[in-house]
Each structure stands twice: as structure tokens, then as C-alpha cells.
Amino acid sequence: MAPPLEHDLPLVSVTRVAKQALPDKAGLSKEAKETIQAAAAVFILYLTSAASEECKAKKRQTMSGKDVIKALQDVDMYSFVTPVESFLAASKITKKPTTAPTKDDRTGQNDAETHENENAIADEDEEETKDD
Template sequence: MEKVVSEAEELPKAIVRRVVKEKLSECSPDYDFNVHKDALLAFSESARIFIHYLSATANNICKESKRQTMNAEDVFKALEEIEFSEFVKPLGASLAEFKKKNAGKKVDQSRKMRRKRRENRGFICRKRNQNQAKETG
């Protein structure tokens, strides 16, 4: 019996293709691989199933800790529980790098938001002053 997957659950085909081709080119840099449509579908479906399995396991770990919000530590523990512990260290390193890279973006975004708020307050004050001038003038 074939299970139909909703579009919302499908992984983007272009991203799956790019990830597969990048990995294959890392393994054999001198060879240009072509990947058949059926193989891409198999990769995509396998990744989707893995994500569901990992997220369900991480969710159980989160619930056992009597929390409602899943965190990265839950995912790391889930990887160990489903016997993919070799992914924990590289994933932790990737997560740390991602946080480090995006820390600067958060600071910049906060500055932009503060600047916008100041500009909006200034605009509101100018409008208020203009309205008061019209009323008195």
C-alpha cells in the first residue's frame, strides 16, 4: 500500500538535489555525478522519515523531562537513543558555529529595530507638533 505524502511534508527537491550532489562531489571530486529522479525521491523520502523518527524520539525525551519546548540537547540525546551517536559531536560543532555566525546578525538587527523605533517616535512627535500648530494657528 502506497502512502501519499502531503506537499507540506515534502522536502524541497532542489535542496535535496544540491545536498546529494555536494556530498557525491566531496567523495569523488574528479567525477561529475548525475542522480536519477527516482534516487532523489528515495533520498528525500528517507530524509523525511529520519526527521520524523528523530523528532518523535526527541519529543519523547522532552516530555520525559516534563517540558513543552524541545531543545538541541533533546535532539542530541535522541540521536544517541536511535543509535546515531556519531552525529552528536559534528552536529554540536555545527550548531556552535551557526550560533556564533548569527550572533552578530542579532546585534545588527537589534540596532536597526532601535533606530526604527526612534525614527517612528520622532515622526509621531513631529506629526503631533504639526497638528497642535494647526489647531492653535
């Protein structure tokens, strides 16, 4: 058996993905699962390296989806380009905002202003009750 890669992928995840490509009653041996795991890790490292070259050429440090698509083309994996582009477009559509704006965000007040306003209202209420 080959030595494990430094960045092994979770075997359960690799198995789940691999089984989606097989007929319902087909099985995978332990050796097949480990081989697919190693191949997937090598593929990811290879593609990441190619995308990294694109980033270096453009003097950027952050890799984007477009860099990965360009890397697929650079390594002659054209059959993957359309499915990856479709997935990327679909994920952008279904992506939800990470946080919803709060009431204070919509009114433009920060926390300090909010607390000052609350304190001012409380002070006015106290003055009204003293006058009565």
C-alpha cells in the same frame, strides 16, 4: 512508486545536499532523488519523534538543539552527534541579533516620551521666535 509523504522536503534542496556527498561528475536519477527525499523526510520525522519524547519526559513544549542531540544518542546515531554539536556551536557564534537597539532603546525612552520631548522643543522654538 510509493505514495508521497505528507511532509515532503523540497526535491531541489534534497538534491543539492545529496550532490555534495557525490564526486563532481556523478549524477542522480529521478528515482534516486525521490528515494533520498523520502528517506530524509522519514529520518527527520523519526528524529523529531525521539526528541519530542525527551521534551515530554522533562515536561517542556519547546524542543531545543540539545534535545535533538540527545535523540541522536538515544537512537544510536553517535556518529552524527559531534558534527551536529559543531554545527550548533558555529551557528550560535555567527548568529546576529535580530534587531539593533534604536537610539530610544539606548536612552530608555519610549515612543510617547520621544514625541513629548520633540513637541516640547518645538514649542520652545515657537516661543523664542514670538519674543523676537
